[in-house]
Amino acid sequence: MIRRLCIIGVGLIGGSLARALREAGYVEEIVGSSRREEHLQEALDLGVIDRFDSDPARAVEGADMVFVAVPLGAMGKVFESIAGKLATGAVVTDGGSAKASVVRDVCTAVGDTPDWFVPGHPIAGTEQSGVAASFAGLYQGRRVILTPLEQTRPEATARVRAMWEAAGATVNEMSVEHHDEVLAATSHLPHMLAFALVESLARLSEQREIFEYAAGGFTDFTRIASSDPVMWRDICIANRDALLKMLERFNTDLETLHTAIDSRDEETLLRIFTEAKVARDAFSRPAEKSKD
Amino acid sequence: MIRRLCIIGVGLIGGSLARALREAGYVEEIVGSSRREEHLQEALDLGVIDRFDSDPARAVEGADMVFVAVPLGAMGKVFESIAGKLATGAVVTDGGSAKASVVRDVCTAVGDTPDWFVPGHPIAGTEQSGVAASFAGLYQGRRVILTPLEQTRPEATARVRAMWEAAGATVNEMSVEHHDEVLAATSHLPHMLAFALVESLARLSEQREIFEYAAGGFTDFTRIASSDPVMWRDICIANRDALLKMLERFNTDLETLHTAIDSRDEETLLRIFTEAKVARDAFSRPAEKSKD
Numbered sequence: 358m359i360r361r362l363c364i365i366g367v368g369l370i371g372g373s374l375a376r377a378l379r380e381a382g383y384v385e386e387i388v389g390s391s392r393r394e395e396h397l398q399e400a401l402d403l404g405v406i407d408r409f410d411s412d413p414a415r416a417v418e419g420a421d422m423v424f425v426a427v428p429l430g431a432m433g434k435v436f437e438s439i440a441g442k443l444a445t446g447a448v449v450t451d452g453g454s455a456k457a458s459v460v461r462d463v464c465t466a467v468g469d470t471p472d473w474f475v476p477g478h479p480i481a482g483t484e485q486s487g488v489a490a491s492f493a494g495l496y497q498g499r500r501v502i503l504t505p506l507e508q509t510r511p512e513a514t515a516r517v518r519a520m521w522e523a524a525g526a527t528v529n530e531m532s533v534e535h536h537d538e539v540l541a542a543t544s545h546l547p548h549m550l551a552f553a554l555v556e557s558l559a560r561l562s563e564q565r566e567i568f569e570y571a572a573g574g575f576t577d578f579t580r581i582a583s584s585d586p587v588m589w590r591d592i593c594i595a596n597r598d599a600l601l602k603m604l605e606r607f608n609t610d611l612e613t614l615h616t617a618i619d620s621r622d623e624e625t626l627l628r629i630f631t632e633a634k635v636a637r638d639a640f641s642r643p644a645e646k647s648k649d
Numbered sequence: 650m651i652r653r654l655c656i657i658g659v660g661l662i663g664g665s666l667a668r669a670l671r672e673a674g675y676v677e678e679i680v681g682s683s684r685r686e687e688h689l690q691e692a693l694d695l696g697v698i699d700r701f702d703s704d705p706a707r708a709v710e711g712a713d714m715v716f717v718a719v720p721l722g723a724m725g726k727v728f729e730s731i732a733g734k735l736a737t738g739a740v741v742t743d744g745g746s747a748k749a750s751v752v753r754d755v756c757t758a759v760g761d762t763p764d765w766f767v768p769g770h771p772i773a774g775t776e777q778s779g780v781a782a783s784f785a786g787l788y789q790g791r792r793v794i795l796t797p798l799e800q801t802r803p804e805a806t807a808r809v810r811a812m813w814e815a816a817g818a819t820v821n822e823m824s825v826e827h828h829d830e831v832l833a834a835t836s837h838l839p840h841m842l843a844f845a846l847v848e849s850l851a852r853l854s855e856q857r858e859i860f861e862y863a864a865g866g867f868t869d870f871t872r873i874a875s876s877d878p879v880m881w882r883d884i885c886i887a888n889r890d891a892l893l894k895m896l897e898r899f900n901t902d903l904e905t906l907h908t909a910i911d912s913r914d915e916e917t918l919l920r921i922f923t924e925a926k927v928a929r930d931a932f933s934r935p936a937e938k939s940k941d
Contacts, residue, residue, distance in 0.1 A: 480864045500862060542850055543863040547870045549906060550842050552925040557902040558834055559928035568932040570792060571835040572772045574873040578839045581866040582929040586922035593910045593918050604907055610849040614841060615896055618885045626885050630878035633844040636851035637874040640860040 359384040359520065363420035365413050365435055367391055367400040369482060370452045371426035372491030375405045377524035380493045390416035392431075400488045413438045420444060422520060425451040429591035432459050436466035443473065448513040450475040450520075454540060454588075456504045456533045458595035470508040475517040476533065478502045478540070479526060486585050497525035504533045541599035545592055546607060549600070551582040552589070651676040651812065655712035657705050657727055659683055659692040661774060662744045663718035664783030667697045669816035672785045682708035684723075692780045705730045712736060714812065717743040721883035724751050728758035735765065740805040742767040742812075746832060746880075748796045748825040750887035762800040767809040768825065770794045770832070771818060778877050789817035796825045833891035837884055838899060841892070843874040844881070 362378065364371040367389040378384040389406035390413045391397050397409035410416040417423050417439045425435055432453060443449065449471075453459045456476045464470050481499040483490065501521040505514040518528045531539075558567055593600060617625040654670065656663040659681040670676040681698035682705045683689050689701035702708040709715050709731045717727055724745060735741065741763075745751045748768045756762050773791040775782065793813040797806040810820045823831075850859055885892060909917040 480862055482864070482866075499864075502862070539859055539862050542853065542859050543867050547846060547867055549903070550846060551870060552922050553903045553906050554839060554842065554899060555925040555929045556921050557899050559924060561834065567831055567834050568928075570772055570794070570831050571932070572774070572791075574774075574876075575835050575839055577869040577872050578843060579929055579932075580869050582925045584866075584922075584926070586919055586926055589922050590915055590918040594913055594915065597910055597913065601907070601911060604903075604910070607846060607849050608903070608907075611841070611845045611896075611900070614845050615893070615900075618889055618893060618896070621886055621889065623882055623886065626882040627878055629848050630844050630876075630881050632851060633847040633874045634876070634878055636860075637847050637871055640863070640871075 359422045361386045361388060361420045361422075363388045363390065363417045363423045364406065365390045365416065365423065365425045365439075366427035366431075367396060367406060367409075367488050368426065369486050369488070369490045369495070370479065371424060372400060372403075372405045372488040373481075373493065373495035374424060374426070374452075374479075374524055375400075376491055376493035377496055378520065379405075381523045381525075383520070383523040388416050388420060396488060403488060405488055405491065414442045417442050417447070418444065421447055422516065423447060423449040425449065425453075428588050429453050429455060429458060429595040430587075431591075433462040433466060436463050440467045440471075448473055448475060448516050450477045450503075450517045452477060452479055453595070454478060454544065454592050455596035455599075456536045460504075460506065460533055470506060472508050472510045473513055474506075475509055475514050476504045476506070477517060477521070478504075478536065479521070480544075481526075486588070494525070496521065499526050501526040501528050502536050502539075503528060503530050504536050505530060506533070537596050537599040538602075541596055541603040545596055545600045546603045548581050548584060548589060549593075549604065550607075551579050555579050555582040651714045653678045653680060653712045653714075655680045655682065655709045655715045656698065657682045657708065657715065657717045657731075658719035658723075659688060659698060659701075659780050660718065661778050661780070661782045661787070662771065663716060664692060664695075664697045664780040665773075665785065665787035666716060666718070666744075666771075666812075666816055667692075668783055668785035669788055670812065673815045673817075675812070675815040680708050680712060683719075688780060695780060697780055697783065706734045709734050709739070710736070713739055714808065715739060715741040717741065717745075720880050721745050721747060721750060721887040722879075723883075725754040725758060728755050732759045732763075740765055740767060740808050742769045742795075742809045744769060744771055745887070746770060746836065746884050747888035747891075748828045752796075752798065752825055762798060764800050764802045765805055766798075767801055767806050768796045768798070769809060769813070770796075770828065771813070772836075773818075778880070786817070788813065791818050793818040793820045794828050794831075795820060795822050796828050797822060798825070829888050829891040830894075833888055833895040837888055837892045838895045840873050840876060840881060841885075841896065842899075843871050847871050847874040 362384045375387050387406045389397050389400050389409040394411050400406045479501045521528050654676045667679050679698045681689050681692050681701040692698045771793045813820050
């Protein structure tokens with residue numbers, strides 16, 4: 358149970374956590390903070406938060422739990438503002454899609470590795486953003502990854518885990534490095550391919566006509582290219598090393614496919630497509646069920 | 650109105666056309682043909698066809714319309730079998746995803762460019778295949794591209810157009826070369842990326858775990874990697890030149906993105922992602938509506 362929850366960055370991710378915990382009766386009071394006061398007013402009007410303060414240093418006062426859900430590029434500034442202002446025993450966690458960069462930002466802001474910070478990442482979201490798109494069921498049946506550090510108090514990790522479970526999520530723990538590799542593979546690389554493909558086609562002269570003949574597969578394939586450009590710029594910078602590694606791996610595999618097409622190597626083509634289909638079919642069985 | 654329609658290859662594409670035309674009351678009799686008799690028996694049991702003959706040369710006898718919906722790699726053999734067996738005035742069309750290769754196969758089989766052949770391509774389908782997955786509404790609101798040749802009788806093109814319109818589709822005409830470029834961009838390249846990505850991830854040692862953390866975006870992005878491997882091997886061979894051109898174009902754009910990430914070039918990243926989002930959002934407005 359959380360007495361006072363402070364959410365810094367009340368958008369889709371922060372707003373949905375607020376709604377879920379409120380619905381679960383897991384929180385008494387929710388204080389919002391954000392750089393833009395009109396977003397906070399909107400969140401207040403929607404009943405997502407109880408009050409707000411655009412200064413994060415004041416917003417965290419007396420909070421026993423703080424959730425930082427700002428773009429990765431804004432994490433450092435937030436932690437500089439709140440370090441030293443936290444209540445005794447307060448626990449802080451975040452929702453960033455890359456974890457090594459957030460840990461670096463926190464340690465720089467605090468001047469040390471704090472025992473009250475639990476790096477976290479809810480694997481959920483849509484192409485939408487903003488508090489108006491938030492909903493209580495966003496985390497239902499979804500996974501949240503926590504990457505506690507050696508210095509993190511086990512009790513802090515336990516409290517963050519309990520919070521996410523109250524919001525309906527399944528919580529897993531892994532190392533910061535492993536998180537960043539897994540996400541580069543399953544999320545960051547696919548987003549790069551979708552952005553690059555749509556950009557590539559958009560610059561063809563016949564653009565309008567080309568998109569007219571796109572079928573359902575293309576629609577699904579490129580949906581993620583509608584995601585927030587600022588957020589993805591930040592993810593590329595924050596998870597640069599793991600993403601570059603995955604991109605290079607993918608390039609090698611695409612090159613193999615390119616060579617097989619070029620040399621009309623039917624056997625290799627059939628092998629690649631069959632292996633992919635088998636893996637995708639095996640994956641889709643549990644995953645499609647949990648699709649919202 | 651078609652008196653006797655012969656469908657060679659009664660799978661998702663052929664079966665759905667049969668169902669649609671039957672529902673529209675546009676056809677009197679449907680004869681099926683296929684290499685595998687159990688598929689024909691299934692189609693007969695489902696009421697998709699009225700009778701069948703596994704020999705295409707006999708199946709086309711007396712048909713005024715023939716639809717060839719076999720994999721691209723099997724087109725040549727079919728046209729060799731039916732050339733010379735067609736009824737006077739019969740029109741033949743196909744459903745292949747690449748057009749230059751089919752035209753080449755037909756001309757080789759016939760020994761000349763026939764005036765009765767209308768190359769066609771319905772832009773519809775799912776990851777499913779087989780007659781059991783066929784349904785009358787597959788072509789409703791979808792596009793069909795016809796690529797008539799200089800030698801094609803205008804009356805033949807008009808009859809194929811009328812057939813597809815009776816099945817609920819919108820028909821467009823363009824050149825063979827332009828069709829193959831447009832499809833390489835909107836369908837063949839995206840399938841290559843999805844296959845290559847899933848294959849790339851499937852070979853990571855942590856495969857099972859990696860797929861566990863995949864979210865909705867990944868599910869959508871990789872759905873097309875479940876498509877039929879044999880069909881896609883044939884498409885790669887048949888549309889090799891246009892596909893290689895698109896792959897190389899995409900590679901250059903992915904390289905630009907790679908360099909921007911590597912050099913932490915925030916401005917270029919934001920520009921690419923914004924351009925892609927704008928193009929995808931503009932495209933999705935009409936397209937999502939027509940999704941089934």
